[in-house]
Amino acid sequence: MKFTIKGLMGAAAVLMAGTFAAQAQTTLKWGHVYEASEPFHTESVWAAEEIAKRTDGRYKIDVFPASQLGKETDLNQGLKLGTVDIIISGSSFASRDYKPIGVTYYPYIFRNPSHLIAYTKSDVFKQLVAGYEEASGNHITAVTYYGTRHTTANKEIKSCADMQGLKIRVPDVPAYLAMPRACGANTSPIAFAEVYLALQNGTVEAQENPLTAIEAKKFYEVQKNIALTGHIVDHLNTVVSGQLWNKLSDEDKQIFSEVMLEAAERGTKIVEQREGELVEKFRGMGISVNEVDTTDFERVVLEKVPFEEYGYNKADWEAIRAVQ
Template sequence: MLRFSKFAAAASVAVSVMMGAASAQTVLRSSDTHPDGYPTVEAVKHFGELIKERTEGRYEVEVYHSAQLGQEADTIEQVRSGVIDLNRVSMAPWNSLVPATLIPSLPYLFRSPEHARNVMSGPIGEEIAKGFDQHGVVLLAFYDGGARSFYNSKKPINTLEDMKGLKFRVIQSDVFVDMVAALGASATPMPYGEVYSAIETGVIDGAENNFPSYESAKHFEVAKNFSLDEHTIVPEVFVMSKASWDKLTPEDQEIFKQAARDSMEKQWELWDARVAESRKIVEAAGSQITTPDKQPFIDAMKPVYDKYVNTPELQDLVKRIQETEG
């Protein structure tokens, strides 16, 4: 009987230790509007794997893709208030909160995806990231959001004149609304998840996005005309709730920062492969890809730049971005 009691006591201690270990694990929820398999979703999964490994299982990341936790505007509020821990969204919806994010959202600012990556992963990116701190989030990484172009259900766009009279969905950003207006078209901000049906029913004529989004959301089924004007290369942001960040030790904060940077480089690799694959898919499905002369489109942006690049600080930021190699 004594021997059994000792065994029972030892077992009880073992169970207690195991339960303590289990309760010590923190599961962090991360949101993304894109579908499973999309480069940003896979990059955050990679981030989670690195976190789990480097914290020896103390932290784990659950990725909720396909807007399971809401559309971008909703999840931004959730991460700011600490309802969710991590969030991958476009930079553009932050324009009204973080003024410096307006600059990377400007049309025709970046010469190429490589140029955008060099800018956002360097000192300029760190400078812009600091502006998020006062809004309840910590910016962990900038992902590549790809070059955005116009597509529509009506006609190919070969010239600036072809833009006139068309109605395009844009993300909820004043810069995007003004950009479309400067090109002679009409802009309708609406959630990403409503675009397909809006084009199908004629509420709008088209939208603007990159090849992977155009393909994965099946927009190519209802808008066959894709104009490769590459008007913006707006970075994506991967942010963490300040409430969740402040619970980390300084050592764990460094682990999270490095894992985010590693996931950023992973995302670039995945992105390049996905762009090539998506273009091949939509072309095979019958999409017409046209490449208009960009210069008239660029020239039409003067009022947009005059409106938003309106302080010496912002003018200097534009100048430094343009001077960055890439």
């Protein structure tokens, strides 16, 4: 009987310990709209694993790519609803909560990726992020260079005037719409996951995305012309829901921040390397890749797209342009 009681007590202790361990581990959802082959996913997976290591397994983060948890609008809404804990999303979507942060998508505001990264270390960045966090309650931990956006089409585009009347897919975000509309194009807000089919069946004649996305989504299969318009040096924010961030200890906040920043740096390097290789790769595949006079596009945008129309502050634009 003594052995039996001791055995039962031992089993109960093991069960309680197991239950406690299970309760101590927090499972989180990290969602984005990008393909599993892209660095925004691979480095998110790395970050999830690294956070688990550095917190001794107290956090288990499952990463869901390719819109598995919804489109980008859904993901941003999910942060507020508590259906997703961490997302990767552009400042264009953050601007729905705090319009001024969208100025970072005003065409030609950044000279190149290095300028973008320098901006993320500037006072104007801190100011804009603080405004977003106050408005949304969410916390931006890191910024990854997404790529410089260019235009693919069924015809050659060499000037802003060549886009007159062009049916082009553009995300339904004011900053993305600025350049095509200024050049007279007809924009259509087709979901990212549906763009390939829309190009294939002629619903639209063009789209705009970084070279890496053009490759990952295989848009080159249904579009044979790439114009290097370079109209937006794009970026993605790693955003933690306010509900989660406010529950984290200071120690865990530091771990999440450090790991996510490192993941962003890793992703940025991969994107820059790939972009450097893709122009020649596409040309080798028989795709027409054309240089354009970007000053022509920039001039038209500045003439036709007032900052105030989108809720942006010209002072923020000037401060970002001045970052070295």
